[in-house]
Amino acid sequence: MEHPSGPEQRSPERFQPTYVRPPGLEFAMGAALFGMVIMAFFLIQSWVFISGVLRHSPDLMADGFSLKLLSDPRMTERMNDLVFNGDLVAQEAIWSGTICTLLILLAVRLWKRDHAGSFLGLRAPHWKQLLLWLGVFIALGLVIELLAHLSPVFRTDFMEKVISSTTNMALLVLGVGIIAPLFEEFLLRGLLFGSIRHMFDEHATVALTAGVFAVMHMQYDPAVMLLILPMGIVLGYARARSGSIWVPVLIHALNNLLTVVWP
Numbered sequence: 001m002e003h004p005s006g007p008e009q010r011s012p013e014r015f016q017p018t019y020v021r022p023p024g025l026e027f028a029m030g031a032a033l034f035g036m037v038i039m040a041f042f043l044i045q046s047w048v049f050i051s052g053v054l055r056h057s058p059d060l061m062a063d064g065f066s067l068k069l070l071s072d073p074r075m076t077e078r079m080n081d082l083v084f085n086g087d088l089v090a091q092e093a094i095w096s097g098t099i100c101t102l103l104i105l106l107a108v109r110l111w112k113r114d115h116a117g118s119f120l121g122l123r124a125p126h127w128k129q130l131l132l133w134l135g136v137f138i139a140l141g142l143v144i145e146l147l148a149h150l151s152p153v154f155r156t157d158f159m160e161k162v163i164s165s166t167t168n169m170a171l172l173v174l175g176v177g178i179i180a181p182l183f184e185e186f187l188l189r190g191l192l193f194g195s196i197r198h199m200f201d202e203h204a205t206v207a208l209t210a211g212v213f214a215v216m217h218m219q220y221d222p223a224v225m226l227l228i229l230p231m232g233i234v235l236g237y238a239r240a241r242s243g244s245i246w247v248p249v250l251i252h253a254l255n256n257l258l259t260v261v262w263p
Helices: 023-055 067-071 073-082 086-120 127-150 158-164 169-196 202-215 222-242 246-261
Strands: none
Touching: 023 073, 023 086, 023 169, 067 073, 086 158, 086 169, 127 222, 127 246, 158 169, 158 246, 169 202, 169 222, 169 246, 202 222, 222 246
């Protein structure tokens, strides 16, 4: 068997892309779909957030919604006050994550047809692979916790603010703990991973998806984002070496659930 970092199509145990179209064109199509999903994601999140802010602001609702309202100082103040609101964060995650995950599945199905499952890595993982990468991720998590304990620069109170302001913990667990990691993995270790693999080897693909993963967490300080980068690398190799997207999905969900329960 070829080395795992070699061309993906040479390994019968992993995604086998079909080159009906040139690899460069396949990559471009995947990149375009990725951009479309990202755009839809931010539009949905923005709509849910703004709608939530208005529900919490009867005085602004009385004026009726208009684009001019977004520049109103009162609206800006309410948005700053509610940006960490647990209920809104949960609703944003649920709506944007659910819709965009379905969008990914539909788009890839239309694009790859019978090969959509192998492209996204939808096959069930071997339990040994799951335990292996879960162990690696736990070890990394302990190192990150140690760094956060030793230096305040690596600490964040983002989830503490979110949890302290929520009125529905079950909704927060569903949104942040389950749907958000499901969407992020299907986006990064599914759509983006498969698209990049048309052009680059395993290591470059893992590095690129990990970099995008870190950038997507801009709600944190730069130092904390640096700790997210190795998490993305582990999740990427878990996807590549197991051949199943469900390994990083389960690991990522476990991480988020622990973050919600034990911030």
